[in-house]
Amino acid sequence: MQNKSLFIPNILLCGDETDFFSRIGNRPFKIVGHAEISGEDFNFAQDNKIFFNDKVQELPELAEYLKSGAVDYFIFNKMKDFAAFRNNAYNRGFLSSQVVSLEEFKTTPLEFLYDVNADFRLLHYLKKSGFKTVLDVDAYFSRGQIFTKLGNDFTTIDAISDKPLPPITENIYRRIYKNLAEVGLKRYDAALIIERNPADFATMYILLENFSDKIITFARLGSELEKHILENADRFAEAVGMHGGALNWYFLKRRKPPEDFCVYVVTHKPTPHEGKLPDGYKIIHAGHEGKEDLGYPGDDTGDNISRLNLYINEITALYWFWKNTKHTTLGLAHYRRFFTESDDPKFAYEKILTNDAAQKILKDYDIIVSELYCGGLTQREFIVNDCGKELANLGENILRKHILQAQPDYLDAFEYVMNSTTLYKCNMFVTRRNVLDAFCKWLFSFIIDATEEALRTVNLQDMSWSPRRLMSFLAERMLTVWLIKNRLRIKELTIMQVEGL
DSSP states (O other): OOOSSSSOOEEEEEEHEEEEEEHHOOOOEEEEEEEEEEEEEEEETTTTTTHHHHOOBBBHHHHHHHHSSSSSSEEEESSSHHHHHHHHHHHTTOOOTEEEEEEHHTOOOOOOOHHHHHHHHHHHHHHHHOOEEETTOOOOGSSSSSSSTTTTTTTTEEEOOSOOGGGGGGGGGGEEESSSSHHTTTSSEEEEOOOHHHHHHHHHHHHTTTTTEEEEEEEETOOOOHHHHTTTTGGEEEEEEETTEEEEEEEEEEOOOOOEEEEEEEESOOOOEEEEEEEETEETTTTTTTTTOSEEEEEEEOOOOGGHHHHHHTHHHHHHHHHOOOOEEEEEEEEEEEEEESOBOOOOGBBOOOHHHHHHTEEESSEEEOOEEEEOHHHHHHHHHHHHHHHHHHHHHHHHHHHHHHHHGGHHHHHHHTTOEEEEOOEEEEEEEHHHHHHHHHHHTTHHHHHHHHHHHOOOOGGGGGHHHHHHHHHHHHHHHHHHHOOOOEEEEEEEEOOOO
């Protein structure tokens, strides 16, 4: 994810240019000024002109000049001159990580201005501000001089790098991904990116939307990115700057529309729930196509698979609200089953999971599901009990074939779940839109085709209730299969059962 635009640092040089060119190697830079030691002070020249009104400058004026952003590094060719300046400046209360020797400059990152003091300040800020997780999109810390967390154990940092990093970076990073796709659906308190030109910054800002609501970046003083951020500060919900020497750290929070929360309560029969459910709950008639109208919205409008409801049950409602709605937070419940934060599974309307409660959970978790069910039978044995061995084996073989064709990386997880006694039951969940999109894109890449092949192979329509639901039983196991393969923060909640429906 490294920035592709080349960073060309502005240099104030103390030393002979010819010597500098002979030693610097193939490295981009621009010399914008020269300095010569003159006692305890410095004389600046640029293009054969003297800086600051042809006057010899005092140390405080040099400090202000470095802070102005006019130069990125003040470089000394000779170590004895560098040491003399540093000792003199330190004794007078001035020390800047912009002031470096030629050899130090040669080891700084090519892509951006590196300032170890700025790194220390950032780590301190992360700890002080309570950032628990950070995604270092450009592996920024790996190219600096910080090899441990330096007391910042409160913050867990992951990185993205398409190149191997030194083993010592294990002290900094918990996990290193090759690209954003490998990060998957993980969410972070903040994403850290290096300085970019405004257009590249805007692109990355959009790309990181599903990974974090906050972006941390730095901008050199007076740079185009800093101007862009300051000019567009009103576009962010929050834009905080922190001074860091020759650069400023910026902590930007996205402006987001209010959360649009909706849990669809799937039914195929009249229910007593109308007007009694919490805000954001909507009843949907699954399998509405060709059935008596119950007065609820159906799953047979727009892009839909309502015709398959007899065989895959609530999955047709899931498909419908995936394809036909834009809610930012979505869930699926049943007319007889609802999530609750209470330990008491006895049903009561006031105990149903509310919008506010769900949003609070989803600040720390990626998906809410049922408590993990642990039974005495494997999932394969459950389906055999409901459908008979021959039919269960037929359905499993058809589904395995379609998973192998569409999602081969999930075959091991599929086999694991079918041989496991544990399951997240009922296809019930509450999650954010991007997680739902990822799950549904995966599920419907094979479950529809598998169901249609099963219907061509065996006459499920004329079978009794349980065997007819063969593909529904298999589909119910797919959420667990998907969760096994994706690194999500899972919150399990109790399911309340409504009696008498």
